[in-house]
Amino acid sequence: MQTIQAIIDAIAVGALYALVAVGLALVFGVMRLINFAQGELITAGAYSLYLTRNLPLVVSIVVCFVVCVALAVAIERVAFRPLRGASPATTLVATFAVAFALEAVWLIAFTPQGKTADLLSALNRTATHGSLHLRWVTITELVAGVVLLGGTVLVLNRTTIGLHMRAAASDFRAARLLGVRADRVIRAAFAMSGFLAAVVSLLLTVQQPLVTPTFGLDVTILALVGAVLGGIDRLATATAGGFLIGFISSILGDELPASLSNFAPSFTFLVVILVLLIRPAGLLAPLGQSGVDRV
Amino acid sequence: MGTSGASRDGGSSGARLRATDVARAFKGVQALEGLNFELGRHEVVGLIGPNGAGKTTLINVITGFDRPTAGAIELDGVDVTGWPASRRARAGLARTFQQGRVFGELTVQENVELGALGVGAGAHQARARADELLSIMQLADHAKLPASLLAHGEQRKVAVARALASRPRYVLMDEPAAGLFESDISAFAEVIRSVRDGYDAGVLIVDHNMALIMAVSDRIEVLDQGRSLASGTPEEIRRNIDVAAAYLGASGVTAERERG
Secondary structure, three states: OHHHHHHHHHHHHHHHHHHHHHHHHHHHHHHOOOOOOHHHHHHHHHHHHHHOOOOOHHHHHHHHHHHHHHHHHHHHHHHHHHHOOOOHHHHHHHHHHHHHHHHHHHHHHHOOOOEEOOOOHHHHOEOOOOOOOOEHHHHHHHHHHHHHHHHHHHHHHHOHHHHHHHHHHHOHHHHHHOOOOHHHHHHHHHHHHHHHHHHHHHHHHHHOOEEOOOOOHHHHHHHHHHHHHHOOOOHHHHHHHHHHHHHHHHHHHHHOOHHHHOOHHHHHHHHHHHHHHHOOOOOOHHHOOOOOOOO | OOOOOOOOOOOOOOOEEEEEEEEEEEOOEEEEEEEEEEEEOOOEEEEEOOOOOOHHHHHHHHHOOOOOOEEEEEEOOEEOOOOOHHHHHHOOEEEEEOOEOOOOOOEHHHHHHHHHHOOOOOHHHHHHHHHHHHHHOOOHHHOOOEHHHOOHHHHHHHHHHHHHOOOOOEEEEEOOOOOOOHHHHHHHHHHHHHHHHHOOOEEEEEOOOHHHHHHHOOEEEEEEOOEEEEEEOHHHHHHHHHHHHHHHOOOHHHHHHHHO
8 A cells, every 4th residue: 555655646746747847848849948947937936925925825826827937938038039049058058047047036035044835735635534645735736737738738739829839849940931930939838838837836835835046946957857868859758758757756765765765866867877878869759659749 | 144034924013022132152152143033923933053053042042041141132122131031921922942841740731731820820711721722732631641751742742832821922942843753743833833823923943853844934044153144935945055055065964954
């Protein structure tokens, strides 16, 4: 029973990491850019929850979404758009610069001490009675993961802007020649990644209500590793990779003996190194043949 | 040599696609040099010349895929030299690529719809245009397949349908018939004529298939080393080529041009 418990928890954590990976893959798809600043969106959302802790819950949640989406769009406008056409190395460094700059902002504004954002802590309550110990947050993570992944696929496959995004991901210059507006497509990708970051903020503060300046960083780095592991150029493989890394790190955190569980990240990366040694192109690359959801 | 430009444009000087004194240099290599080019509505112009003559460069510069180092591009009297490619596309300028460049992950239908959506058509309209073009281009059977699964010649047809879905005023085709079977060529020539007559569009076509160029062109421009070498009706150009071949004593010139 304990094993089932660990697996269910791990699936929920995996869903959370998958959402982060989707946000990274959306931006990577249209810009061929790994956006390290994605983690700062999550941190910003969490701080907004702290700042609005005395407001009604609904207001707080809405503000969190607005902050994340607005910041994502603003970062693109201010930092990345002027670099359009610059070398990939330049834009990559720019995403680091944005991430560190925002981290400095959090440090100055909120100090290194953690701020408590426990608005949704009610979700920590147990949902089931009996030998299986399911918390509401676990269920929420699972539902959010499925709904948002499905929603993302729907937007990409069933809307005009989604078709534009998939075309841009396939051949950006050819898409522009057909009249597809680069600015609009890229802004849409960033807005969607901001939306996903807001959801991750909400769910992550349930588990760790103490918000520090590096709140979103760890989960983003791990999700990025997962996305690359699966194959970041395809939405399906990036998502699966993100899920897998969350799943593995949760299982390792649970199953490793207490003396070793502090080193869970090290073991996770050990798995990553082994996988990349065997399959440098990404673990799931050949499986992503569906084609339609590459972004 | 700029002989009679047999334009069917009826003389309204504004409604033309015009490149004036266009130059493009790549690291010292002059791909285009002071080139003047015009394309009217309701006109098919064939652009021929040896490899490296600047044919694709001219298309790139006109459509905004590349910037000229000098000169100006005018679209129906409006200077579009500084416009990005997407804006030129919405203003009625479409192209196809030598390599096809269809979106491999999108279905054939989505590829063509995108041609319409990109220039601001509604979803419903885009679907209707795609249905029509897929049937004209005999691609309807493949509509739901990812474009990457089609043979190369079929992918070019998708690219042509995609360009036409934007209802362009001018469409520039870079080797659209490469990879087509000889038996498809006459049907393709018919498509080009119907673009001119039915859509009232100007067509620039670059291709190595001289039979196709001769059959569909109202006027042919010969390009060599980034300059205009000759211009005239298909008959005039054919006579020129034959004369050149006679002088050079190399019947190979004609043969080579015929073969591409």
